[in-house]
Amino acid sequence: MNDSPARLEPRLILLLCLVFLTGSSWLRADFRIEPYLQNPTPQAITMVWFSENNQPGQLILQGDGVSFQKSLVSSPLRADALAYHPEELVDDDSPYHHEIRIDGLEPGKQYQYRVRQGEEEAEGRFSTPSLVQAPLRFVVFGDSETEPESAGKATPWPGAGGLERHYLVDQETGYRENLKIIEGREPHFVAIAGDLVQSGGEQRDWDAFWRLTGPLASQTYLFPALGNHEYFAGPGVLGGYGAADSGRAVEKYQTYFDLPAAGSGTEGKHEHYYRVDWGPVTLIALDLNNGLPNRAPGDTNFYMLGAGEGGFAPDWQPGSAQYRWLEQTLEQAQRDSAFTFVVFHHCPYSSGVHGQSPGRGEGQDPLSGKPLQKLTPLFMRYGVDALFTGHDEMYEHSIVPGKEQMLNGGVSEHQLHVYDVGIGGDGLRGPIPGLVNPHRVFLAHDDAPEIYDERGVLLDGGKHYGHLEVNVNPAREGGWQARLDMVYVFPVTNSEGKVLGFERRLYDDSITLFSNRRMDEE
Numbered sequence: 001m002n003d004s005p006a007r008l009e010p011r012l013i014l015l016l017c018l019v020f021l022t023g024s025s026w027l028r029a030d031f032r033i034e035p036y037l038q039n040p041t042p043q044a045i046t047m048v049w050f051s052e053n054n055q056p057g058q059l060i061l062q063g064d065g066v067s068f069q070k071s072l073v074s075s076p077l078r079a080d081a082l083a084y085h086p087e088e089l090v091d092d093d094s095p096y097h098h099e100i101r102i103d104g105l106e107p108g109k110q111y112q113y114r115v116r117q118g119e120e121e122a123e124g125r126f127s128t129p130s131l132v133q134a135p136l137r138f139v140v141f142g143d144s145e146t147e148p149e150s151a152g153k154a155t156p157w158p159g160a161g162g163l164e165r166h167y168l169v170d171q172e173t174g175y176r177e178n179l180k181i182i183e184g185r186e187p188h189f190v191a192i193a194g195d196l197v198q199s200g201g202e203q204r205d206w207d208a209f210w211r212l213t214g215p216l217a218s219q220t221y222l223f224p225a226l227g228n229h230e231y232f233a234g235p236g237v238l239g240g241y242g243a244a245d246s247g248r249a250v251e252k253y254q255t256y257f258d259l260p261a262a263g264s265g266t267e268g269k270h271e272h273y274y275r276v277d278w279g280p281v282t283l284i285a286l287d288l289n290n291g292l293p294n295r296a297p298g299d300t301n302f303y304m305l306g307a308g309e310g311g312f313a314p315d316w317q318p319g320s321a322q323y324r325w326l327e328q329t330l331e332q333a334q335r336d337s338a339f340t341f342v343v344f345h346h347c348p349y350s351s352g353v354h355g356q357s358p359g360r361g362e363g364q365d366p367l368s369g370k371p372l373q374k375l376t377p378l379f380m381r382y383g384v385d386a387l388f389t390g391h392d393e394m395y396e397h398s399i400v401p402g403k404e405q406m407l408n409g410g411v412s413e414h415q416l417h418v419y420d421v422g423i424g425g426d427g428l429r430g431p432i433p434g435l436v437n438p439h440r441v442f443l444a445h446d447d448a449p450e451i452y453d454e455r456g457v458l459l460d461g462g463k464h465y466g467h468l469e470v471n472v473n474p475a476r477e478g479g480w481q482a483r484l485d486m487v488y489v490f491p492v493t494n495s496e497g498k499v500l501g502f503e504r505r506l507y508d509d510s511i512t513l514f515s516n517r518r519m520d521e522e
Contacts, residue, residue: 030055030118032095033210036217038258040189042107042129045221046258049115049122050095051076057098057117064110064125074098081251084203087237099258107131124218127188129278133338135474136279139182140343140419141467142193142390144175145229145426146208150198157463158430159450167428168458168491168499174465175425176212177502178489182467183216189276190220191283193390193421194227194345200249201233206256223276224257225285226250227345227390228301228367231313241303247312259285262325272314273322275329280338280472280480280515284329288316288344288372298374299358300346302366317374326375330382335407338480338515339472342379343388347420348372349400349439351431352392367391379416381405385513386484390422393429394463395486397509398439417484417511421468428463442509444488455495460505464488479516486510 030051038046047059054076061070076096084090098117105111108130114123150171157167167174182190197205213222230253231246239245253271260274272287290313291298294305298317314322333340346354346369358368369391379387380402397419404414418439430445450462466488475481486507491499 030120031122034122034214034218035059035113035115035124036214037124037126037219037221039260040126040129040221042131043105044101044103045105045126045128047098047100047102047113047115048256048258049074049098049117050079050082051098051117052095053118054078054096055118057115059100059102060114060116061102062112063106064112068106068111070102070104072100072102074100079255081248081255082203082206085201085234085238087234088202088204090204097255108134122218126219126221129188133279133474133480136281136472137185137187137469138189138191138278138281138283139185139187139467139469140191140193140388140421141178141182141424142227142345142388142420143195143393143422143426144192144209144213144424145195145198146172146175146212147198147202147205148208150175150208150425155427157428158445159462168493168497171425172208172212174489177491178425178465178467179213179216181487181489181502181504183219185469187220187469188278190216190222191285191343191388192222192224192424193343193388194225195229195390195422195426196224196227196253198229198426199232199234199238200230200252201238201245203252206252210256222257223259223283223285223343224253225343225345226253226272226287226289226313228289228304231289231301231304240305241301242305243312246304250312273325275333277337281482282329282333282337282340284326284333284340284342286316286322286326286342286344287314288346288375289313291315291317291371292320297358298371300368300371302358302360316372323378327378327382330378330384334382339482339513340382340384341386341388341470342384344372345389346372346391347389347396347418347422348376348387349398349418349437350392350420351396351435351437351440351443352394352420352429353432354391355435355437356432376400376402376416380414383414384416385482385515386417386419388419388421388468390420390424392420393422393427394420394431395423395442395444395466395488395507396420396437396440397442397486398437399441400439417513419468419484419486421466421486423464423466423488425465428465430463442486442507444507447509448488448507457493457495457497458491460490464490466507475514479514481515482513484511484513 154166233239233245
């Protein structure tokens with residue numbers, strides 16, 4: 001974004017158009033971001049919203065089928081972290097942050113809420129996690145990488161034989177339609193495998209994220225993991241991965257999200273890594289963006305200057321605070337949950353550009369996920385069922401064989417499923433020619449070929465935006481089963497190639513996991 005003066009005038013015109021499209025303070029009456037749900041427990045949740053002024057808001061809550069009603073008033077605080085960088089050329093003040101923790105709720109119940117902010121009202125509904133082990137549905141995607149420029153920008157869409165073209169719809173449309181299908185499935189929660197925005201330090205990119213994702217977040221809990229783009233302040237004078245600017249970017253992320261605390265002994269890295277327990281499932285979110293020492297073979301971000309050494313990204317390698325916390329958490333999850341899932345950004349087993357070894361030479365990648373294979377023995381030891389990752393902006397499923405240490409002291413064969421679900425709404429990449437991922441079992445680029453009719457109309461197949469849906473239910477023989485389906489959002493076209501609508505379809509890569517652990521009802 002380090003434009004020369006000759007380029008500022010057209011860029012300013014573009015930004016003014018984008019501000020008009022995304023909403024601006026002179027068009028909004030009171031809400032900057034409408035209320036959304038955070039940090040649920042069986043007895044409490046957090047409600048967050050942002051306003052244009054410092055007027056307190058009122059939250060009115062009612063229970064479905066229970067005699068429950070609450071009225072709470074917010075205490076707004078200026079969200080200075082959400083200021084626009086001068087280079088963004090947006091003349092708008094920071095909003096006011098409203099956050100209310102609602103206690104005294106009942107487990108497994110539905111509630112309706114209404115928030116009054118000045119002259120505006122917003123409403124929605126939510127469910128609290130159940131203490132009784134009950135069926136569960138959740139969704140995972142990654143790499144939405146929102147920015148205002150995504151509107152009208154179609155991503156490259158590589159095909160078989162090196163065919164170069166662009167995708168059928170722009171990135172914003174792809175992400176929006178993906179979210180619509182997710183919302184229609186009414187998941188209990190949504191996990192995001194990093195790279196929510198294009199540049200974590202650009203406020204316009206966060207504005208785009210909430211404009212598009214807000215309707216889903218008003219009904220469903222979001223559990224994100226930090227990606228490298230959340231650490232990226234932006235190009236040029238915005239600061240890139242420099243330590244101070246990277247910290248400014250992450251502070252925006254932390255302002256938006258109220259996530260479960262990781263507990264003591266985590267060196268203050270709140271909201272970098274955390275655990276969620278929901279019925280028979282434990283979900284663990286990690287921040288694996290930068291191993292130490294910097295620019296060493298175990299580094300997952302050669303560009304992050306100073307991070308991890310007084311910076312803002314926690315180390316993840318053995319001996320680090322995050323590693324110790326992870327091992328303790330995995331041990332407890334193996335004891336208490338039917339399934340353990342882990343979400344983070346960099347995929348450790350990949351056929352994409354980030355599947356290359358770390359480095360800056362030919363055949364290397366400075367943002368490689370390959371160093372994270374060092375964590376595989378730990379995941380195996382505690383019986384992790386699947387890793388949910390992104391980063392390579394394609395759909396790939398790998399199965400890594402190993403051994404699991406049983407609670408009774410024995411050892412059993414184990415399979416670790418590794419998913420790259422980085423097709424949330426940005427790129428739709430293909431594999432690196434000649435790069436071999438020996439554990440790959442499905443890659444949309446190779447295993448879902450495009451099917452056309454005689455007129456050249458796309459009937460099925462191909463790389464598309466989408467997400468992973470996980471449905472957890474009691475198994476007939478006791479215990480639990482989890483079905484994992486990879487969903488793609490298929491654009492239906494007419495004979496001229498015009499997109500008429502979108503359909504929910506499944507790649508031919510559905511699996512069912514079984515757990516013989518019988519969970520005690522509380």
